[in-house]
Amino acid sequence: MKIYTYTEKKDTRSGFGAGLAELGRTNPNVVALCADLIGSLKMDKFIEENPERFFQVGIAEANMMGIAAGLTIGGKIPFTGTFANFSTGRVYDQIRQSIAYSGKNVKICASHAGLTLGEDGATHQILEDIGLMKMLPGMTVINPCDFNQTKAATIAIAEHNGPVYLRFGRPSVPIFTPADQKFEIGKAIQLTEGNDVTIVATGHLVWEALEASKALNEKGISAEVINIHTIKPLDEEAILNSVSKTGCIVTAEEHNYLGGLGESVARTLALNKPAPQEFIATNDTFGESGTPAQLMAKYGLNSNAIIEKVKKVISRK
Amino acid sequence: MPNIKQLEDLTTQVRRDILRMVHKVNSGHPGGSLGCAEFFVALYNEIMDRNDSFDMNGIGEDLFFLSNGHISPVFYSVLARSGYFPVEELNTFRLIDSRLQGHPTTHEGLPGVRIASGSLGQGMSVAIGAAQAKKLNGDGHIIYSLHGDGELQEGQNWEAIMYASAKKVDNLISTIDLNGQQIDGSTDDVLPMGSIKGKFEAFGWTVLEIEEGNNLEAILNGMAEAKSNTGQGKPVCVLLKTVMGNGVDFMMHTHAWHGKAPNDEQLAIGLEQNTETLGDY
Numbered sequence: 001m002k003i004y005t006y007t008e009k010k011d012t013r014s015g016f017g018a019g020l021a022e023l024g025r026t027n028p029n030v031v032a033l034c035a036d037l038i039g040s041l042k043m044d045k046f047i048e049e050n051p052e053r054f055f056q057v058g059i060a061e062a063n064m065m066g067i068a069a070g071l072t073i074g075g076k077i078p079f080t081g082t083f084a085n086f087s088t089g090r091v092y093d094q095i096r097q098s099i100a101y102s103g104k105n106v107k108i109c110a111s112h113a114g115l116t117l118g119e120d121g122a123t124h125q126i127l128e129d130i131g132l133m134k135m136l137p138g139m140t141v142i143n144p145c146d147f148n149q150t151k152a153a154t155i156a157i158a159e160h161n162g163p164v165y166l167r168f169g170r171p172s173v174p175i176f177t178p179a180d181q182k183f184e185i186g187k188a189i190q191l192t193e194g195n196d197v198t199i200v201a202t203g204h205l206v207w208e209a210l211e212a213s214k215a216l217n218e219k220g221i222s223a224e225v226i227n228i229h230t231i232k233p234l235d236e237e238a239i240l241n242s243v244s245k246t247g248c249i250v251t252a253e254e255h256n257y258l259g260g261l262g263e264s265v266a267r268t269l270a271l272n273k274p275a276p277q278e279f280i281a282t283n284d285t286f287g288e289s290g291t292p293a294q295l296m297a298k299y300g301l302n303s304n305a306i307i308e309k310v311k312k313v314i315s316r317k
Numbered sequence: 318m319p320n321i322k323q324l325e326d327l328t329t330q331v332r333r334d335i336l337r338m339v340h341k342v343n344s345g346h347p348g349g350s351l352g353c354a355e356f357f358v359a360l361y362n363e364i365m366d367r368n369d370s371f372d373m374n375g376i377g378e379d380l381f382f383l384s385n386g387h388i389s390p391v392f393y394s395v396l397a398r399s400g401y402f403p404v405e406e407l408n409t410f411r412l413i414d415s416r417l418q419g420h421p422t423t424h425e426g427l428p429g430v431r432i433a434s435g436s437l438g439q440g441m442s443v444a445i446g447a448a449q450a451k452k453l454n455g456d457g458h459i460i461y462s463l464h465g466d467g468e469l470q471e472g473q474n475w476e477a478i479m480y481a482s483a484k485k486v487d488n489l490i491s492t493i494d495l496n497g498q499q500i501d502g503s504t505d506d507v508l509p510m511g512s513i514k515g516k517f518e519a520f521g522w523t524v525l526e527i528e529e530g531n532n533l534e535a536i537l538n539g540m541a542e543a544k545s546n547t548g549q550g551k552p553v554c555v556l557l558k559t560v561m562g563n564g565v566d567f568m569m570h571t572h573a574w575h576g577k578a579p580n581d582e583q584l585a586i587g588l589e590q591n592t593e594t595l596g597d598y
Contacts, residue, residue: 031453055449055484063442063476070382070446073431074454075374078446093436094473098443102423102433 001217002192004210006174012204013111013168015147017042019154020079020109024050027077027158033068034081035061040170041081041111061086065094069104077158078106084113084167085126092132099163100136107157108133109166113143114254115282115299116171116204116292125287131259133165134232140185141232143167143253143261145206147175149229152183160185167203169254171292174207177227188235190242194224197310198242198249202228202261205252205280208296211303216310223310231261236268243275248313252280254301276316278309319363324533326594327398328358332564333597334394334407336587339578342411345419348574349465350391352496352531352559356463357395359536364544366458371401371428379458380447382432384440385465385494386420387576392430393417397598401429404598438471440464441491445481448489459547462491467499470508475520481552482521490543492555495530498572517554530559565590 023030024046032046033055047054057064061082068078080087087110088095099106110129117125134141140162144150150168157164177189191206192213201209206227213223224242228235243249249269251262262279269275282299296302331354339345361367365379383392390410397404402416409415416425420435432443444462451458468474481489493513501507510516517524523546527539539555546553561575562568565587568579579587 053453057476057480058483060476060480062439062473063445063480066439066442066473066477067446067449067480069432070443070448071450073374073380073443073447074376074450074456076450076453094439094442097433097436098439104432 004176006176008175009172010147010175011170011172012144012147012150013170014042015150016109016154016168017045019151021045022155023158029075029077030158031071031076032079033057033064035059035064037082043081061091062094065091066098068106069098069102072104072106079109081109083124084110084129085124088129088132089126096136100139103138104163105161107164107166111168112170113167114169115287115295116169118292119289121289122286127256127282128259130231130255138162140164142230143203144229145203145227146173146177148177148179152181156183156185169204173204186230186233186235188238189227191225191227194222196222196246197314198246199223199225199252200228200239200249200265201252202231204254208303209252209306212306215307228261231264234264239265239268240272243273247317248276250278250280250306250309250313252306255281256284257281258284276313278313280306280309321533324358324362328354329591330595331358331391331394332591333588333593335390336579336584338390338407338410340584343578344411345390345578346387346576348561348568349388351565351568352561352563353388353391353494355531355533355536356557357391359533360461361395361399363537364540373431376454376456380460382440382444382462383421383434384462385468386434389421392421396429407598437468438473441474441477444489445477445486448486451488460489464491464493466493466495467504469510478520485550486552487548487550489552490555492557494559495556496559496561498561498575500575502572514556521551522554523551524554526556528558530557531563
């Protein structure tokens with residue numbers, strides 16, 4: 001079994017900041033907007049190097065989404081930056097009409113997604129954003145797993161013509177993907193080979209899935225871990241191929257089970273190859289204040305929880 | 318000087334288009350459409366500097382954004398009669414498989430439309446973005462937008478109004494259709510907004526008023542003045558005082574025809590009051 005290690009931890013939002021800075025140097029059409037959260041989104045470098053291509057809109061997210069839509073008319077590629085909650089739920093109709101339905105080339109970049117935002121609590125911990133965004137026709141939904149992948153994804157979405165929701169987070173997490181790995185939208189990455197169970201994970205849960213697979217391997221259970229960084233369009237082929245071999249699947253995400261990655265996977269299996277599935281996700285609940293680790297443990301979103309679900313799903317085969 | 322008679326004839330024809338479009342499908346919004354017929358005719362024929370062919374990015378031309386998308390009949394009629402698509406296509410308004418959706422959209426690829434609108438309050442932000450793109454592109458053309466007065470009750474407008482002056486978006490002329498009516502009644506009955514002029518001025522805009530918003534000469538003069546006020550560091554607001562349902566006597570001065578189509582008899586009366594000038598579609 002391939003063992004993954006890391007030497008450094010970093011927040012995925014810094015990966016976004018690094019990717020945006022690189023785009024500032026390489027793509028003159030890229031512009032950025034922020035609703036009073038420059039530091040939190042790590043947009044400083046882009047702004048420092050391209051002040052004329054940055055728009056501080058203040059605490060007015062609805063206006064930001066509309067301005068971003070307008071900037072595309074004239075050939076700009078706008079990247080909006082704010083927290084995931086304010087990037088989706090707060091501005092759903094603006095995104096729906098002015099961006100998605102209008103087919104505008106806006107990149108909605110959302111930090112502090114999920115429980116790992118931590119102490120600020122449930123007002124800021126959105127667990128519904130993947131569902132909201134994946135339901136919009138034409139919207140691409142991406143949730144990368146570490147600093148390197150978030151940077152690569154940020155750069156890749158500039159080349160994609162169409163609206164994109166890019167979801168990342170606040171906490172420092174292990175960097176384990178190669179810095180030079182090209183990001184292919186909609187292309188799953190198989191991280192380990194296994195025969196007993198498929199674990200499909202997205203975002204911060206990918207590392208937890210790898211940790212779980214290590215522990216499972218020691219107990220004689222071989223898990224195939226797949227990094228699904230793109231939730232829409234979903235790499236159905238990769239999932240089906242793996243489940244054909246393993247016969248069961250656990251999906252893992254920092255999101256409500258309603259509307260999340262797990263539901264998309266369940267639909268794929270139902271239509272093509274029904275198989276036992278267990279969900280690592282929040283259970284139709286809001287979050288609360290706490291440290292990221294406490295919250296992920298309490299709501300069952302860590303490697304220990306994955307191990308338990310793997311045992312359960314294998315018993316259902 | 319523009320030939321006012323020609324513009325008046327076109328306006329009459331546009332009114333006929335509006336009435337016939339909404340009558341055919343027994344739905345749509347004739348009141349606000351009729352009230353803005355002169356404005357659209359003036360805008361597309363005299364005020365805007367437009368390229369011959371449609372391109373989404375609109376580089377090197379003035380652009381227009383309709384925020385109150387429910388007045389799509391007047392928008393579609395004037396777009397068709399400005400050459401963006403065949404006038405015969407007005408026959409498909411609100412029908413299945415049509416590019417002329419109930420509210421305007423880019424989704425079906427209708428030339429002349431650059432943003433979907435209908436859910437109110439979003440158009441000014443879009444117009445501001447397009448104006449800032451023009452500045453980045455070194456394109457000295459103007460962005461025009463139109464908004465209902467009732468639409469100003471949507472909060473996003475005030476985010477946009479605050480932003481536009483703060484960021485000196487001075488290549489933007491936003492016109493407010495001040496007809497004093499909305500679906501449930503007069504704007505003063507539904508939610509009094511006080512002085513819209515005072516509010517825009519307090520937010521740092523240059524505000525001009527066109528008292529006779531259904532008079533072509535008044536519109537041409539007012540909009541020329543608005544254009545002369547661009548490039549001065551402030552966005553420009555035009556308060557266009559119109560009569561809802563203008564040109565069809567029984568539809569005027571009431572909110573009753575905001576979103577209601579005339580029946581056969583009412584259509585006949587409306588068309589009688591607006592005799593054919595340039596040819597029906």
